[in-house]
Amino acid sequence: MVQIDDIVVSLDVFTQKFICNLDACKGECCIEGDAGAPVEDNELAKLEEVLPIVWDDLSPKAQAVINKQGVCYRDSDGDLVTSIVDGKDCVFTCYDEKGYCYCAIEKAYREGKVDFYKPISCHLYPIRVADYGTFKALNFHKWSVCHAAWLLGEKENVAVYQFLKEPLTRKFGEVWYKELESVAQELKEQGMI
Structure with missing residues (x-):
């Protein structure tokens, strides 16, 4: 887990690969x-x-x-x-x-x-936001109906946070998303992802 402002982000958001594959699902x-x-x-x-x-x-x-x-x-x-x-x-x-x-x-x-656009929970999927009052948590929701999306994400090497740039920016703002990208870069440099 990493924290950006009052938002705790699961490492799965950085490590899991995902691209919606509408042709498959x-x-x-x-x-x-x-x-x-x-x-x-x-x-x-x-x-x-x-x-x-x-x-x-x-x-x-x-x-x-x-x-x-x-x-x-x-x-x-x-x-x-x-x-x-x-x-x-x-x-x-x-x-x-x-x-x-x-x-x-x-x-x-x-x-x-x-x-x-549509409810933010739909736009953010496969990320689910849990609100704990003093902080929010972003978690990767792994659902079998999205199996083809994991495969396509792996093939194209696109992490969940990269695929969801638009909705993450919509929900938390451009500055926050840039910080998320910086954290991802640091995690890569440290060999954590």
Whole structure:
């Protein structure tokens, strides 16, 4: 573990290799799981704001879930998470003609229709942020559905923190990310990674 400001970073973030491989997984991380994606309290209003714009991209089942319980709910741990369809799909999933799963919010963002990319927990995956009040911890979440991403990351020699430069900068700022890169360089020089 290393600490940058009030954020403790697991060494796995530096040592594990990762590049999303949508051709292999087809977006399975948005489908599988026992709860929706973690949502920060300040993101709820953004999800509700983009909802009318992405509504037509959502499945009828997702629309029905949203009409019944909203875009989010509290899971068994009391955490705010996106609502899910049939116990698995995030309500914001949509599919292309090849059957690939995409985030409807990210799709709208890339098309210039909204200014919200998607929940930061989704953007940061496979990093999970744990908030302990006085500090946050960044941990690498290893999930079997991402096996192809580990293989591609190994092949291309891209560490998790490098693959996630954009969302890490979005969440913690450019100065913090530059410090993370400096720490990675120091760890390399010391033979720790």
